[in-house]
Amino acid sequence: MERVPPGQRVTERFPVLTYGEAPRVPPEAWRFALEGLVETPIALTFPDLLALPQVELTRDFHCVTGWSRLDVAWRGVRTRDLLEKARPRPEAVAALVESYGGYTANLLLEDLLREDVLLAHTLFGKPLPPERGGPVRLLVPHLYAWKSAKWVRRIVLLDHLELGFWERLGYHWRGDPWKEERFQEGPIPAASLRFRSKQT
Template sequence: MLFKPKAQDPRVPPGQTLTQKFPVLTYGPTPTVRAEEVRFQVWGQVEATKEWSWDELMALPQSDLTADFHCVTRWSKLEVQWRGVRVLDLMQQVQLKPEAKAVMLHCYGGYTTNLLLDDFLRPENLLAHTLFGQPIPREHGGPLRLIVPHLYAWKSAKWLRGFEFLDREALGFWEVNGYHRRGDPWKEERFSDD
């Protein structure tokens, strides 16, 4: 008797495998940052540099997001539940200069990754502090990480400390080291073509 192979879940991009676990992948040491130590900054191509303490971030409107999470190492976890501040809600307090074209995400520990504004200023993107109803564990990027669900997870920067707005695209850590500058999982943009 022949068995038809199970059709792939339409939420899973090509080349990805579903996992029930939530693997932890990090390059370099895992920073230790307590919530009360967070000083989140926005600078660069903005009319005024801004900074928020943890309490000030928590005073902003809070939103829930359930989204699929796709790692460039070929695993996907569906329906991950996050809570935090939507990027668009935070950006209501920031005035970008007309020259702003891209953003570099800066993290405690020195990690960076880049996004063009079209990928950054989307309604689903979230500065997350909660994962499945609990504070995000340190190994998953707590106390604060960005969630950019439409791109591979390396763009969802862990231990987030700020946004630097740029007048042109610059490459972050993994992008300089051979990863694709954008990272769309549906196009399998894993590595640079250059």
């Protein structure tokens, strides 16, 4: 199986791309909430996050601008584990991810439930630096990197797809690198539809 998606080039560098000024959030000030269409909303501090079961994984990282960095080592907490505690309601099908600094990204609930999606706090064995989204960023390695929101502070489950920052500016609503879903062409069928059930 091909390891690098079409249109990507492998680099040993790990470019830092951020729109606007990078927020500085010390670990002691970091707060996270998982809420919206859940039975049990979750609120975490940084020590709370570190006290949860931790996962170490190595995944390739693909940027929509065309570069891929292979074998990136992360440590963090699976969003799937948090969602199991929060218990999404049946009508929840999507999420809006919010970051310190105002950035947002949208995801499907099924993407957040994958076993390799993390709230990541460690990169290559060291605390995640601020310019890379520290103290905690979302890691969604099977989608383009703009979905791996830096400085994550909140995930809200919804019964509809609400577009995030780059998606509102023309980026693809899902962002699968294997399908080269870089920019949206044509209508967004899920964006204007309020989902009433997972079968809708």
